[in-house]
Amino acid sequence: MPRVSFKIVSAFSAVLSYALAKRSESAFLSSFCKVYVLCFFLWATYRFILYPNLFSPLRHLPTVDGKSWWSRQSVRLLSETRGVPQSEWIEQARGGLIRYRTVVNLERILVTAPEALAEVLTTKSYQFKKPQSIVTGLKRIAGDGILLAEGDRHKLQRKTLLPAFAYRHIRDLNGLMWEISTHSVASLTEAVATASKANEKPYIVDINEWAIRNQDGKYKNLEKIYKSVFSQSRQDMILFFLRVWILPGWILPYVPLKRNLELVQAGEALRDICRELIRQKKSDLESEVADKTDKDILTVALSYGGFTEDELVEQLLTFLAAGHETTATSLGWSIYALAKNPEMQTSLREEIRAHLRSPSASSPHSAEELASIIDNNMPYLRAVCLEVLRYFAPVPITFREAAVDTSISGIAIPAGTQIAICPRGINRAVSLWGDDANVFNPDRYLSQPKQEYTDPLDEEGNGEGLKKHAGARSNYATLTFLHGPRSCIGQSFARFELAILLATLVGRFEFALADEALRDETKLKLRRGATNRPIGGIHVKVKLVEGW
Incomplete structure (x- = not known):
């Protein structure tokens, strides 16, 4: 079952609210608020709980936080210096990939082995792009140049x-x-x-x-x-x-x-x-x-x-x-x-x-x-x-997103998967x-x-x-x-x-x-x-x- 973007949910709520308001002659804003809250609840339940625990094809990868959907490891991503938690996880790694989850239970794949890094950075580099949220934030100050081009x-x-x-x-x-x-x-x-x-x-x-x-x-x-x-x-x-x-x-x-x-x-x-x-x-x-x-x-x-x-x-x-x-x-x-x-x-x-x-x-x-x-x-x-x-x-850390369905170290990686590359951790492994x-x-x-x-x-x-x-x-070994x-x-x-x-x-x-x-x-x-x-x-x- 594929992941659904929250922005799509917002657009869907607006369209549905408009249709309901026009049909029932009710206020659009009132309809939108009700539909939006309902859609958000359904989306959040699926995106943050059901998908990572039941539907994600990556849920069987080695992980740092066991089977729990929330753990102290997730909180560290907000409370500690960027790259420090991932550096520790790299030392605990067995294999080339580690799955971890953010504080809202979104999954990330941390690349830990040279062979896996070679695929992401060299042999399949154009299959992994910078996440759009990072591009949007950077281009305002760092320009829409070679750094963000794909x-x-x-x-x-x-x-x-x-x-x-x-x-x-x-x-x-x-x-x-x-x-x-x-x-x-x-x-x-x-x-x-x-x-x-x-x-x-x-x-x-x-x-x-x-x-x-x-x-x-x-x-x-x-x-x-x-x-x-x-x-x-x-x-x-x-x-x-x-x-x-x-x-x-x-x-x-x-x-x-x-x-x-x-x-x-x-x-x-x-x-x-x-x-x-x-x-x-x-x-x-x-x-x-x-x-x-x-x-x-x-x-x-x-x-x-x-x-x-x-x-x-x-x-x-x-x-x-x-x-x-x-x-x-x-x-x-x-x-x-x-x-x-x-x-x-x-x-x-x-x-x-x-x-x-x-x-x-x-x-x-x-x-x-x-x-x-x-x-x-x-x-x-x-x-x-x-x-x-x-x-x-x-x-200390940078991110990529699978632009297409691909693989790393023989493991299938669906399009849209967030990939973490941690120079701080690899450089000190x-x-x-x-x-x-x-x-x-x-x-x-x-x-x-x-x-x-x-x-x-x-x-x-x-x-x-x-x-x-x-x-x-x-x-x-140096990233x-x-x-x-x-x-x-x-x-x-x-x-x-x-x-x-x-x-x-x-x-x-x-x-x-x-x-x-x-x-x-x-x-x-x-x-x-x-x-x-x-x-x-x-x-x-x-x-x-x-x-x-």
Whole structure:
């Protein structure tokens, strides 16, 4: 017996109420309320009780909550950090799939084994789409670009944009990344010096808050907008309920809630900024200002000629939102991890100073030289960045929905089934990483045998993009950037960006936790947004280290 959407029930109630009102000459609103309540009760009974317990073809899969339709495990999904319950269930897994149920008894399938992940992410990737409720929520701020595109539309967009993210072109951008990082270092140096003169020692900063700042002052309102849209409020939960259960996506922007109006205004402001950037780039390309051989996102997209201006706006919005939030989150966790482990911080600083010139040097490294040094001469910097991205996966959990009737590991999966993929859990799975999986340990990337493996899709730009030491027991043991045709197209950019930002900061400053109690990670309360960022930020003491 198939599942029935609540939105279909709402539409059915409206049609039936209209027919009844017309026939009996009663008030439509009164008829609708009565019919709606009855239909809702019947639908809820079927959807939340009968279907998952009696009719679901997946009810025989291994589960975390036994046969009960409600359990403490379900409540954990609302009360604990996103991805934490699923991480524990992955360790308890027997086989590739686990069935669990939400607090309202909706079933989810958690993918736990590399072989099953390979099917969902690579061999059958286009049979699993992003759930419509997530798409509706994301596209307002993250744009309707490559992140949310499906099927042939996604294939075309990825093929078109891929040259902008080719590894050789990312290397060419290292000089620009270094220049931007030096602005950040100069800003923080000035703040530390000012505090020192005022005898305000030590200087304390929220590294998460600082990481999202636009240090050079250009498009300063971006910082304010993203800070607003990525914050959390109670009205966000109301909007989530409305878009999942009741309203079609096109009505959502008109819901008269304060938070909804804020998101609508933020989306319009971001699109105006993107449109301004696109028109400026187009003007530059038509003149002699821009290098026609540039391979940045806008140049590649404009050269393709297949995108309208509105479509380009959506693509740029996607890259701004995705790159802004995830990189800032990763940088904050990097400083947190090094502040907790001063010996690691010291070792990293020694390597940085041994190979890189100071950000204030009169003759900075060229882009090619900088890329070569980071790739070939700084194994510890690379190891720290890889471990940060593994241990503190910026996006702890993501979801897919079966677009068609399909299968995973030989088990039939009906269309509409919600699939959970948990980077946080897979990245820390003892079965995949060994006994120290839940320990932050960059040395795992240095002490492993020389044997290496690559994602087979690397040459097409669909895989990891960089070789990884075989410390893990599967190529799917790290899901930070996912894998396959839907893997993060900007992963090489993100890795270099994090490495350069971290190198300039740790080379110049020493960081220590302002509150030693937060050395215990369990005392950090994380927000329940798309990324795992601590509520209230991460406050660290910053000390200028002379000699660089």
